[in-house]
Amino acid sequence: MEPLVDLDGYEGWSADATTLFELLHAPIVDAPPALVPSAGVRKTTTNDDNETSSDGSKNSTAQQRYRKRQKRELDYLREQVAEMSAHLSVLKSIRSLETDQSSFWEKKARVQKLSSQKAAQENARLKEAVEEQLKIAETLDQLLVKRPKLAAFPTMDTVEWKMRRMPLDDAGRHACFHALMADVYDRVDTMLLQRGLFDVPDGHKAFNVSANAAEDAILIDVQAVSLIPSHFMSAGMHIWSIWCDPNHSALKGIFESKTLEHFGNDTTYLEQIESLRGGRPYLRRLSAMKRFVEEDRIVFVMNTVLHDPKHPPIDGLYSGNDVVTLVLERVSDTESRRRLCFHGQLPIAPPPGSPLVSNPRDLICDFILHEVTHTFDVLDQVMQ
16 A cells, blocks of 8 residues: 655654554654755645635635625526516516407406405405404403503504595595595496496486485485597596686586695595575585596596594585596597496485474485486586
């Protein structure tokens, strides 16, 4: 077996100690004197230099490996982004092709499915929030002898707009307004489908005023579909200019209007007061309105605010509780179709001090029907 190392010239080491076992068990003696390098012979380094160089080499190697690994991961992620972006583009192209080739009802069904999924997610979130609050309440009930002072949980973030109640602070009012409008906008097609307004012919108009099952409220329902001889964008601008101008002459005959606030583009917040023929007010409405411009149609939504501390209720007047959807669809470059859906509710018993307080229920219903018919006949004429 050949020697593993050349140790000739070192005292205490024999030339025969060539095996690993013999090297490990050889007697330890004083270190040999430093060798003087001869010409043509490479100088050897000391142990300290070797260790320092070795440590530096190890650290450098570890850093290089770490950087190489990071670079490989970054390259992999970039490849994944490119691959998934290409895949997403393909899916969008396929979806766009499917949408273009889909029938009218297929498009509506797809929108309804998305709305259903959104509602299911919201219900699941609210259910989790309720369960979390119940657990917290049970824990507090077990830990505290004194009953805790109840407070609103942070998860109750949608109470204001769901109750159609405006907060006082500006940021809260802005968020509440847009949440209220988004909720109505998401249900536009659902409202039109439920009332069959995609199936009725042009010229359809229906007014209905009745009592609810409990006979404590008046239900008001108005439907109308008509063909307008103008482009849907022009018709939309005309309608919006009427609603945003509280001094418009066309509205003077049906209610007094006043602009309260704006919450961005395509929004308006109005106070509308309707009066009897003799000029005595009987109803006050806080109307939040917004316009949504789509590719082939314009959607107007209106929902009434029921509570606003900046604009408290007026004694003796009904507080309007209405939801309105008005859709202008493109038919051609010179025609558009308008679909209108109005749903309102008022208590049968008028508020104290109302000019209607001494009238029987049937007469109040007849009066409301007459007023609603007159209002929408006027609006139908001015919105042409």
